[in-house]
Amino acid sequence: MATQRKPAERTIDADLFGTSVQFDYSETWLAYSMLGLRLLLAWVFLQAGLSKLSEGGWTNPGGWSAEGFLLGGVAEANPFSSLFDFFADFLWLIEPMVLWGQIFIGLALLFGVAFRFAAAMGALQMLLFWLGAFEGGLMAGFPIAHGYVVDYTLVYAILLFGLGAWGAGRLLGVDAILEQSDIVQQNPWLRYFLG
Known part of the structure; x- marks a missing residue:
C-alpha cells in the first residue's frame, strides 16, 4: 500500500520593522497561488x-492615444500633474512604451521569462498610473x-513586487531553464532579471 506524501511545509523567520515574525506555510499552496497570480497578471x-x-493597428495605434489621459485625465489638483504634462510632450x-510594454510584460509574465525585470517594469507602470489617479493632494x-x-x-504593483521577490518565473517558466544555462552560471548578476 502506497503512502500519501504530505505537502511540504516550511517556516519563514523574518524581521519586519524591528519585530521578529515566524510562520509556517505550505510550499504546494504557495506554488499554486504564485502561479495563479502570475497568470492573472499576465492576462491583465x-x-x-x-x-x-x-484599436489602432500594428503600426499606428491611432484609435488609442495616451494624449487624452496625459492632457485631460489627470486632475489639476493632483500633486503630480506637472509630471504628466511633461510626459505629454x-x-x-x-505611447509605444505603454502599448508594447504592456504586451511584452504580459508575455514575460505568462511564460515566466525575465520575470523579475518584467515584474519591476509592470510595477513601475502601475505606480505611474497610480500617481495619475489622485484627484487632490495630501x-x-x-x-x-x-x-x-x-x-x-497600487494593488497590481504590490502583487508584482511580491511575485518578483518570490521568483514566480521559476514556476513552470522559462527562467527555471535559463538559470541553469552556462551564461547565467558564469554571470550570476543575470539572476536579478530572472526568477
Missing part, C-alpha cells in the same frame, strides 16, 4: 496591450475615483 497586461493595439515615446487625503490612496493599480 496582455489584454490591456492587445486592446490598445487592436513625449507622446511619440510614451490635504485632501489623496482622493482617487473610488476612495482614498489605494486603487487597483
Whole structure:
C-alpha cells in the first residue's frame, strides 16, 4: 500500500520593522497561488496591450492615444500633474512604451521569462498610473475615483513586487531553464532579471 506524501511545509523567520515574525506555510499552496497570480497578471497586461493595439493597428495605434489621459485625465489638483504634462510632450515615446510594454510584460509574465525585470517594469507602470489617479493632494487625503490612496493599480504593483521577490518565473517558466544555462552560471548578476 502506497503512502500519501504530505505537502511540504516550511517556516519563514523574518524581521519586519524591528519585530521578529515566524510562520509556517505550505510550499504546494504557495506554488499554486504564485502561479495563479502570475497568470492573472499576465492576462491583465496582455489584454490591456492587445486592446490598445487592436484599436489602432500594428503600426499606428491611432484609435488609442495616451494624449487624452496625459492632457485631460489627470486632475489639476493632483500633486503630480506637472509630471504628466511633461510626459505629454513625449507622446511619440510614451505611447509605444505603454502599448508594447504592456504586451511584452504580459508575455514575460505568462511564460515566466525575465520575470523579475518584467515584474519591476509592470510595477513601475502601475505606480505611474497610480500617481495619475489622485484627484487632490495630501490635504485632501489623496482622493482617487473610488476612495482614498489605494486603487487597483497600487494593488497590481504590490502583487508584482511580491511575485518578483518570490521568483514566480521559476514556476513552470522559462527562467527555471535559463538559470541553469552556462551564461547565467558564469554571470550570476543575470539572476536579478530572472526568477
